[in-house]
Amino acid sequence: MSVNAMASESSDVLVEIRDLVIGIQRTRKDRLLIVESANFDIRRAEILGLVGESGSGKTMVCRSLIGTLKRRSASIFAGTIKFDGMDLAKLEERQWRSVRGSRIGYVPQSALTGANPVMTVGKQLGEAIRRNRKRKEKDVRRRVMELLELVHIRRPEVVYDQYPHQLSGGMRQRVMIAAAITQDPDIVVADEPTTGLDVTVQAEIMKLLKEIRSELKMSVILVSHDLALIDEVCDRLVVMHAGTCVEVGSVSAVARTPLHPYTIALNRSRIDISTPGAPLITIKGNPPAVGEWPAGCRFSDRCDFVQQDCTVGRNPVLVEVRPNHWSACLHAERLGGTSE
Amino acid sequence: MSRRVVQLVVAGAALAIVGAALPQTAATAAVGTNCSIKNQLAASNCQAVVMATVSKVANLNPMKARAVTDYQVAYPMQGLLWRFDANLIPRMDLLIKQDVSKDGLTIYQQLKPNLKYSDGTPLLAQDVVTAWQKQVEAKQSSAFFAKVSNVVATSPTTVTWTLKTPMPDFNWLMANQAMYLNPTESLKSATYWNAPVSAGPMMIKSWTPGSDTMVQVANPNYWAKPKVQQITYQAIPDAATRKLALQAGQVDYVFDLAYQGVTDLDKNTIKWFAHALPGTYQLTTNMAKTTSPLYNVKNRQAISAAIDRAKVAKVGFFGTVLPSCAQTFIKGNPYHQCVLPNEGKQDLVLAKKLLAEAGNPSGFSFETIVWARPAWPEAAQLIAQDLAKVGITMNITVKQDTVAIADLNSGNFEMQFSGNNAPTPYLQLANWFGTGGAWQNWSKVNDPGLIAAIDRLGSASNPITAKAALKTANIAAYNSSVHIPIADRAVISGTRLPAGLLVATTPGEWLYVATTPLLSAQRGPTGFNTGAKS
């Protein structure tokens, strides 16, 4: 199977996600599946983009990486998340403590609500530093200052004593990034980190993530519904639709020669600000609601290239159509290079 | 690490406080004595008793005291020449002798020798004169004192009263709060009534004005020995709480229990009783409203005939009171006789006849203000139901005492449901109909014939003429029917104490403390004017 081929691909693979199934156990028999098939790798020091419309399950995949599915009443039903010899999918709450923060950092979705409103910036960052290593108060403060400077906060000595709501959205998100990297984790999970920010600020945050990756040699998973925003900074992309990874590949490959009709549609629906008056193209139909997925390919209802065999049988799995470029479209070969 | 220790210590301390508080409350909960109505031996254990009052003591000054509690606590700790015994019979207290002249116009009193107040100040005959002067100055009990022309202290232990007319109720007056005896010199102090001395059986041990509790102890300078050595008066404003406190044994005597639920008190430990107040519930007409249908006496008498007084007494007041059959109160009234038509029983035929005579056979409607006191509005409702049977509509408005009094003062009422107390039938009638009487003033009734009849009662020189005069006055009162009597008044008390120690006497508002020798063992004076059969 081509999925297995994926595993043997490279030695710099940090996390290996295989056949991940996430859902909510509503009653003893009734399971609501939110993610049905997630398959991808996270490589060392790469920025991996995770794109998809809301409801595609990308946030759930993120949560499975930081072990907070339970708080949303969700759980992993099957699959593995291999990370440094551990299977995160089967980790006990106690074991998670040694992974969260120190191995995997987290940048929250909204700059507005991601920071604890009742703690000063210095306290929040200090708390994360103090956690594992016994440090003197003075050292903690120095380290916090270092981190704030690292994320390009002006006047860190002032910001240190400020509360999150006293900061602008951009600054707040910088602080959150600083908080995520305090313990030098291997991976930083950033779930839509630019929601609600100005376009210019968004770009700055993206630039900051890129810097951190290259300076600290961390892997970053960047979740977004906005392909245009992240393909500048990402090395590779994972495209999700209706709980399934539909395409995995390098940014250049996915952007230039998409192998899945959904990716093609996503590419087309970007607002082309360079061409004034150009029509705004949207993907037709709404993403299928969780639990109301069609038979066969989940995109078949909305697909421009739909064939008869697309609407029957099981949800198609990822296949390595080209080297290092996987697609879950049954007719991927025929799509090759159709994107402009 | 250390923080966790601190947390544990704090949590432990909090638990310890709660834990320590609980058994403590259990230990101190029982503050009443272990007296029991069943255990006659317990009388000696009842030296210190706790009495629940309906309010705290507001004022001990008899000129200002208006609350029941004020009367109750003051009575045992004030000196009196005569004192009511448990049956409302006045007995000589600080007097050793009282003689009346043949014409009944001069009364000679002799005090017991060497009388002292609780602080050791001698009690002198001048103090009796002072008590009288204070009353006259304040225009209190004026119906009585109008008949007194002079009071003279003829020696340190003898007093001579000169009267304008004979006073059959003289001893009643002497046993009343009007004649509380206090040192003439001390009374000049503005703060005297914060800590008055006593020539009565009890005296104040501890009390601060405004506090909920007063403690009285036996007065060592009193001529007799009280059977209880200490009384703690505790204000418990809520009737349900008073009942619980009595049941829990935390108080020994409770004044004024709610009508509802007294029957489920444990008969083995608690005795409850309704004691009549010397007063009457009545409907008072505003005679200044000349356009009101109530201005017509036939209409008022129709109301009187239509009321089922027995039902009001039984249902409205839970059978604790007697239905009226005359204007004046029944219980404790030695001259009582029924005068109302058909002995006050409901007579709808008579009521309809009277309505027809008045020219409104189909009835009429009027407004009544009812004082917001326990069971009063319900009783008024029963009356309204009775009146409806003959076509009379009585609209009821319930008002607070002070508001109702303000309406009385301003004449802003058509009729009021209220009650009138007095120590004697004469005073009751004088207050209702006599010139200057409060209810006369409010009702604006002016009936010279009736006033003459009341005056004859007031100066009756022996029990037989008094009885006849009361009947005549009561008939005249019915002919006027400005105040329509409904029923006697009563209050319910409960006690854990064996009989004969402490009782709210028939007037209800005076607390009687038994002594050795008993007041009733005192020999009364010869001749009439004890005011009661002796």
Place this chain on the structure above:
Amino acid sequence: MTATPIGSGVESAVRAQEGEDGPRPQPTWEKVLRRTGRAIIVAFWVMVVAFMLIRLSPGDPVSAALGADAAPDTVAAARKALGLDVDPLTQFWNYLTGLFRGDLGASLISGVPVTEMLRTNMPVTLWLIFTSVTMTLVISLPLAMFIAMARIPGLPYLFRTLTAIGLALPSFLVALILLYQFGLIWQVAPIFGYDPTFPANLQYLWLPSLVNCVVLVPVLSRVLYSSILDTLEEEFVETGVVRGVRWNRFYWLYVLRPSLAPTVVLLSYMMGVMVGSTVILEIIFALPGIGRELVTAVTMRDYPVVQGIILVFGILVVFLSLIGDIVASLLDPRVRLT
């Protein structure tokens, strides 16, 4: 103005601050002073209204004090002695000048100075409120936390039902039931009375406070419960989990404290309401509190006592709300002191 509307204060404060960059002003003495000044003005108006209302209501202290059968010249003398023989405006001026000398007058009935009544009876009411609030917090905080975080099916439903029942029970009924059960049947609480010394007073206060809890705990724990649910939805809780914060710090700093502001504001408001509503408990438990004095004074038309107590109540309510706002802003910096 005096009490931040429940729930909305936090969000609006957040919105107002959005995008600002400078240091946010902390609750300063200036602001506290300004609020204090406003509080005194409000208390003054409360006093003026009380002064007018008691005089506009029918009935007067002289007839209440002297009773039914006082002679007209006695009444006139009493009116003069009580200072009621002059017009209301002069009465008000006399009262006001007395107020500035710290003289609230004396009871028309008992002659006890109002300041003396406040000194002896006010502490009882304040202690009752204090113990009620302490017990309410001790019960409500863990309860709301547990219900919100335990995720036991059916428990929130049970919680809502029970609190609705608690809210619907009239407190006089609860008081009598508890008094019957604890005082008479189990005999673990005194039925009446009070001891003014601490901690002996607690043995008289715990049962009436428990009655207050029956009403307060449902209100408070429901508000806190829904605030905690809202907080748990927020992302910073996730951040806290990922950061690996220790459980005690987590529950306090990430769950409880961000949820407390509406509860604290509500509590300070409820304390203000309690100042008036404890009177029913003071009557039933025979506690010599100031609320009972007020009721007696109103029925007796005891003008100076009514005015004095209402003035102090006004000050108390306004300051409780101020303290509530200060505490809320200390607990949650998003809440601004206005």
